[in-house]
Amino acid sequence: xxxxxxxxxxxxxxxxxxxxxxxxxxxxxxxxxxxxxxxxxxxxxxxxxxxxxxxxxxxxxxxxxxxxxxxxxxxxxxxxxxxxxxxxxxxxxxxxxxxxxxxxxxxxxxxxxxx
Amino acid sequence: xxxxxxxxxxxxxxxxxxxxxxxxxxxxxxxxxxxxxxxxxxxxxxxxxxxxxxxxxxxxxxxxxxxxxxxxxxxxxxxxxxxxxxxxxxxxxxxxxxxxxxxxxxxxxxxx
Numbered sequence: 001x002x003x004x005x006x007x008x009x010x011x012x013x014x015x016x017x018x019x020x021x022x023x024x025x026x027x028x029x030x031x032x033x034x035x036x037x038x039x040x041x042x043x044x045x046x047x048x049x050x051x052x053x054x055x056x057x058x059x060x061x062x063x064x065x066x067x068x069x070x071x072x073x074x075x076x077x078x079x080x081x082x083x084x085x086x087x088x089x090x091x092x093x094x095x096x097x098x099x100x101x102x103x104x105x106x107x108x109x110x111x112x113x114x115x
Numbered sequence: 116x117x118x119x120x121x122x123x124x125x126x127x128x129x130x131x132x133x134x135x136x137x138x139x140x141x142x143x144x145x146x147x148x149x150x151x152x153x154x155x156x157x158x159x160x161x162x163x164x165x166x167x168x169x170x171x172x173x174x175x176x177x178x179x180x181x182x183x184x185x186x187x188x189x190x191x192x193x194x195x196x197x198x199x200x201x202x203x204x205x206x207x208x209x210x211x212x213x214x215x216x217x218x219x220x221x222x223x224x225x226x227x
Contacts, residue, residue, distance in 0.1 A: 009155075032213045043205060043218040044158075051213060090157060094214035100165060101212040102173075103148070107157035 002027040002095045006106035013081055014114050021076040021109050023091030032094040032101070033074040035065055038108075039087045047089075050074065061085070083115045117141050121206050121219035128196045128226045136191040136222050138206030146209040147189040148173075148216065149181060151202040158205065164189055165212065196226045 007022040025031065032051050036044040048059025055067040065076045074091060091106040119140045128134055138147065145166050150158040160173030164183040178200060180192045189208075193200060203223050207216035 034214055034216075036218075043220045044207075044216075045218070046215060049215055092214070094212075100171070101214065103160065103214055103216070104174075105150075105158040107155060 002031075002093055002097070002102070002104050004091055004093050004104050004106040006089075006091055006109050008109045009107070010110045010112075012112045012114065015083055016080050017113075019076070019078040019081045019085070019111070021089055021091075021111070023074045023076065023106060025072050025074070025091075025093045025095075025104075027072075027093060027095045029096055033065075033067060034092040034094070035059065035063070035074070035076050036090045036092060036105075037087045038090065044090065047076070081111075081113050083113050085111060086113045087111060119206055119208055119217050119219035121204075121222050123222060124220065125223050126225070128193075128224065130196060130198060130226060132196050133192070133194050134196065134224075135193075136204055136206075136224075138189045138191070138208075138219055139187055140189075140206075140208040140217070141187065142208060142210070142217065143186070144208035144210050144217070145186070146212055147183065148207045148209075149179070149189065149191045150205045150207065151175065151200075152205060152221075153202050161191065161204075196224075198226045200224065201226045 003026045005024045034049045035047040058064045094103045148163040149161040162181040167186040206219040
């Protein structure tokens with residue numbers, strides 16, 4: 001079965017610092033990759049997604065992610081974080097299992113940005 | 116556009132009681148999902164549906180049942196609630212089985 005690992009459970013940064021959140025998955029076939037953000041008390045919102053093509057994906061709010069197939073990784077980056085980026089971030093993989101695509105989420109990374 | 120609407124938003128149940136959570140989407144999406152979110156566990160898939168009249172088990176289906184009688188609605192049922200089912204439940208829908216989900220705002224369920 002596929003799995004998704006997010007290595008950083010809690011990250012604390014100051015405003016203007018750079019951010020990189022790690023995401024690795026275990027699945028050898030074709031995958032679709034996602035990053036979602038959950039602001040306090042809210043539902044998950046899609047930040048960016050990768051289906052195919054350019055492995056460097058740009059999303060909303062200045063976030064980007066790079067798909068490195070050889071490393072089974074899809075790390076999220078932002079060059080300069082803001083206080084408003086305080087949230088929980090989830091990596092997700094959608095992989096073909098049997099006849100269906102089954103989505104799997106990582107356990108999440110809690111990001112706190114100090115002003 | 117309403118997107119994905121979940122009702123109720125909050126509920127407290129006593130052990131052994133039953134209830135149904137409703138998820139409604141107005142985007143004509145084929146695929147719908149029920150997740151539970153617990154601290155430190157991320158989101159775990161309970162059941163999903165690939166179209167009207169179809170349902171399938173996810174990662175943690177025990178203690179739950181679902182129905183998709185209409186394309187726009189996906190119901191999650193708890194027949195006999197247990198404290199272990201205390202959680203936040205999210206519904207999601209997608210136009211494609213490849214993903215890109217739209218989530219509802221969640222239902223916070225407490226079983227005492």
